[in-house]
Amino acid sequence: MEKLNKRNIIRGLFLLLFVILWLTGKAQIWGQALLFGLLVVPLWGRLYCGYLCPISTTVDILGNIKSPRPLKENLKKVFFNNKFRTLIFLASVALLIITIKESFPVPFFVLLVPIGVIFTYLFSEAAWHRNCFIGTIYSWLGALSRKGYIIQDTFCSGCGRCAKVCPAACLEINSACKNIDNKHCLICGKCQEACPEKNIFYSRLKKGGGKTKPTGTASFNQE
Secondary structure (H helix, E strand, O other), X not given: OOOOOHHHHHHHHHHHHHHHHHHOOOHHHHHHHHHHHHHHHHHHOOHHHHHHOHHHHHHHHHHOOOOOOOXXXXXXXXXXXXXXXXXXXXXXXXXXXHHHHOXXXXXXXXXXXXXXXXXXXXXXXXXXXXXXXXXXXXXXXHOOXXXXXXXXXXXXXXXXXXXXXXXXXXEEEXXXXXXXXXXXXXXXXXXXXHOOOOOEEEEEOEOOOEOOOOOOOOOOOOO
């Protein structure tokens, strides 16, 4: 059994809190966590997605039983398309309005959990993360983040292990480019854990989300 690290413990506790709030009829309080996550995006990236999101945590738990299917190349053009993302976003807004107006027994943010899990297992994690209602809003500020994961490409062998484990498919690893799209990065640290050369760091980014020499390694994923 894989040893639990600090991130997994934090995620487990917040998932438990999410369930308790739902069962006690106080799910609306979770909106404060969403607002906090949005406010910190320009400073430290999408920490909510990597540490608090009940959908991501649930998918990772279920992944121990059956892993989601990888994103097919022919579907990437669909799910990564801004027009499609806008359509999904508007549909999510409509669902939010309906659940509020009709006093739906299951709160919108709770309803997103089974929707996200089903979407993930039908099409892939990357397909969901690129079209998630909350993730879309966070991605608008993601490019402004002052900190995020970067690749010290001087020592990168280009093995591509980091790209394979990235749940949001935001790593581009080839002979011409080794980069992380911080707008879509979930700050989950899976790329850092997968790198055999330990060349991926959580560090300060250049203005505009570019890469810069790392000033320190991430403390989030240490066991």
